[in-house]
Amino acid sequence: MEMEKDILVMKDIVKTFPGVKALKGVQLNVKYGEIHALMGENGAGKSTLMKSLIGIHPPTSGQIYFEGNLIENYTTAEALKMGIAMIHQELSPVEHRSIMENIWLGREPKNKLGLIDHKKMYEMSKEVLKEIDFNEDPKTLMVNLTVAQMQMIEIAKALSYKAKLIIMDEPTSALTNKEIDQLFSIMRRLRESGKSIIYISHKLDEIYTITDKITVYRDGEFIGTGNTKDIDVSQLIKMMVGREVDEMFPKEICEIGDVKMEVKNLSYGKKFQDVSFNVRKGEILGIAGLVGAGRTEVIETIFGIRGKTSGQIIIDGTEVNIKTPRDAKENKMALLTEDRRQTGIFPMLTVLQNTIIAHLSKYVKKNGLLDHKQAIADTNEYVSAISIKTPSIYQKIENLSGGNQQKVLVARWLLTDPEILFLDEPTRGIDVGAKSEIHRLITRLAGQGKSIIMVSSELPEVMGMSDRIVIMHEGKVTGIVENNSELTQEEIMRYATGQQAERTA
Numbered sequence: 001m002e003m004e005k006d007i008l009v010m011k012d013i014v015k016t017f018p019g020v021k022a023l024k025g026v027q028l029n030v031k032y033g034e035i036h037a038l039m040g041e042n043g044a045g046k047s048t049l050m051k052s053l054i055g056i057h058p059p060t061s062g063q064i065y066f067e068g069n070l071i072e073n074y075t076t077a078e079a080l081k082m083g084i085a086m087i088h089q090e091l092s093p094v095e096h097r098s099i100m101e102n103i104w105l106g107r108e109p110k111n112k113l114g115l116i117d118h119k120k121m122y123e124m125s126k127e128v129l130k131e132i133d134f135n136e137d138p139k140t141l142m143v144n145l146t147v148a149q150m151q152m153i154e155i156a157k158a159l160s161y162k163a164k165l166i167i168m169d170e171p172t173s174a175l176t177n178k179e180i181d182q183l184f185s186i187m188r189r190l191r192e193s194g195k196s197i198i199y200i201s202h203k204l205d206e207i208y209t210i211t212d213k214i215t216v217y218r219d220g221e222f223i224g225t226g227n228t229k230d231i232d233v234s235q236l237i238k239m240m241v242g243r244e245v246d247e248m249f250p251k252e253i254c255e256i257g258d259v260k261m262e263v264k265n266l267s268y269g270k271k272f273q274d275v276s277f278n279v280r281k282g283e284i285l286g287i288a289g290l291v292g293a294g295r296t297e298v299i300e301t302i303f304g305i306r307g308k309t310s311g312q313i314i315i316d317g318t319e320v321n322i323k324t325p326r327d328a329k330e331n332k333m334a335l336l337t338e339d340r341r342q343t344g345i346f347p348m349l350t351v352l353q354n355t356i357i358a359h360l361s362k363y364v365k366k367n368g369l370l371d372h373k374q375a376i377a378d379t380n381e382y383v384s385a386i387s388i389k390t391p392s393i394y395q396k397i398e399n400l401s402g403g404n405q406q407k408v409l410v411a412r413w414l415l416t417d418p419e420i421l422f423l424d425e426p427t428r429g430i431d432v433g434a435k436s437e438i439h440r441l442i443t444r445l446a447g448q449g450k451s452i453i454m455v456s457s458e459l460p461e462v463m464g465m466s467d468r469i470v471i472m473h474e475g476k477v478t479g480i481v482e483n484n485s486e487l488t489q490e491e492i493m494r495y496a497t498g499q500q501a502e503r504t505a
Contacts, residue, residue: 006065007032007165007196008053013062015048022048025062026222028215030165035187035197037207037228040217040240041433043401046200049217050167054086055079067164085158086167091150093142100125100138103157128160132186148179155186166190167198172206176291184210202430204233216240241433249439249464256467257281260451261420263302266311271297272475275311279420284442284452286466286483288459289496293472295455296338299422303328303335315420329358331420334413336406338424338455344409347398351390354397354408355379359415382411386441403434410441421445423454427461439465459489471495 008030015023023045030036038046051057053064055076064071066082074082093102100121101108109120125138134152142150151171158166168187172180187197187210199211207214208228215225216239223239231239262278272294279285287295300306302313304322312319315331322328328335337344346354356363356375363371379393388407390400397405406426413421423442427435442465446452456462462469463483471479471492479495481487 009065011063014060016060024220033194035211037211037214044217045220083164085163087154095143165196169200254282254446262314264312267309279451286462286469287455289472294475333420334418335422352393403430420451473498
């Protein structure tokens with residue numbers, strides 16, 4: 001097959017939902033043997049376009065050509081038969097079934113008696129797993145696999161359908177760096193075999209590492225397409241957000257005051273031991289380290305979600321005993337959790353309900369009823385102050401973009417008037433424009449004298465926002481460094497991989 005030919009051509013695709021024109025005549029051309037990035041802020045239309053392609057939401061108008069043939073009025077099952085497969089961001093394996101049962105679900109090979117031929121299914125699974133260099137026994141239960149391994153099984157399943165075009169939606173959001181490298185090596189192998197991949201991600205470094213071409217959408221419109229090597233980062237960001245994001249990390253110099261909180265020799269079982277650091281008023285303290293270093297566990301222990309094994313937490317010079325999140329709140333702490341969907345938002349509740357839920361006692365009147373007027377006034381104030389884009393405060397939060405959901409969670413905690421704010425991966429899975437706004441908000445809070453402790457897996461974010469950085473490796477603090485012009489990502493990575501002796505600032 002000539003690699004210069006298009007495997008997919010989508011022309012003038014329009015998709016209308018009641019009251020919303022989600023796609024306004026967009027296009028996409030993907031070649032054989034190409035890794036093609038789809039870029040755009042949340043709400044740009046990327047997912048809608050892909051759902052149109054795989055038959056979930058047929059386009060309202062426009063044409064789709066696959067391998068030179070016009071395809072229309074088809075189902076997801078028919079798209080799979082044609083060779084179009086999608087690996088969704090939210091994986092949904094049948095956990096208590098084996099790898100091979102998951103791969104061939106509903107398509108199990110049968111013997112002459114019409115019964116499932118387990119031996120043949122085992123051999124077929126070995127064959128397809130070999131394509132992605134996956135050595136786990138096909139009889140292994142899915143529940144025993146890591147998220148990265150489950151993703152590999154999804155790729156194997158796509159290959160079992162003889163997929164020629166594979167769509168990957170945010171495939172690395174829950175993977176470690178090593179697992180990402182492994183995924184990229186499989187993607188390169190698929191590309192070499194002539195398969196095409198459509199890749200959706202907010203992580204710019206990944207886009208420049210693995211993709212050949214980029215197509216950008218904004219507000220349901222096609223903005224442009226080009227070779228990855230020909231589009232620089234600032235140009236790409238401008239295409240996505242429609243303006244220059246001059247300052248991805250708008251860190252202002254804030255006045256840093258006295259030590260607000262000191263953590264001494266804090267331990268939690270085998271997860272982390274003897275962690276010590278302090279944070280001052282008006283300071284943004286970054287916590288860096290690889291997945292599994294114990295960063296999240298440390299802040300959850302300080303916040304009372306986990307019970308510490310030993311150690312002290314001292315606030316304003318006085319030791320405090322925090323056993324529950326309620327104790328933490330009483331000590332003027334707030335925690336923005338790592339997983340917005342699982343432990344942050346209440347998807348079926350409104351923006352208003354999600355905003356006031358951590359501080360309901362503030363709105364209970366003497367007669368025991370809720371002061372709706374005050375709750376509405378406070379929510380509207382935060383919607384305006386931190387630019388939450390929502391049709392109204394009565395909109396269900398699940399209908400908002402990731403960045404705006406995150407801002408609602410920030411508003412929720414700001415209502416409690418905290419003095420110490422823990423932010424765990426505050427910009428994970430949100431787009432470039434929203435990231436910049438969240439960063440600006442964090443800086444503004446530091447400027448008000450609040451103490452910010454920010455965990456992030458993205459080194460540019462840690463270095464762009466922090467005054468000092470605590471670096472962890474396998475449950476221990478390996479370094480605390482001043483964030484100045486001499487600090488490099490390489491130095492942080494040496495501490496994060498345990499290759500450098502302890503250094504404290």
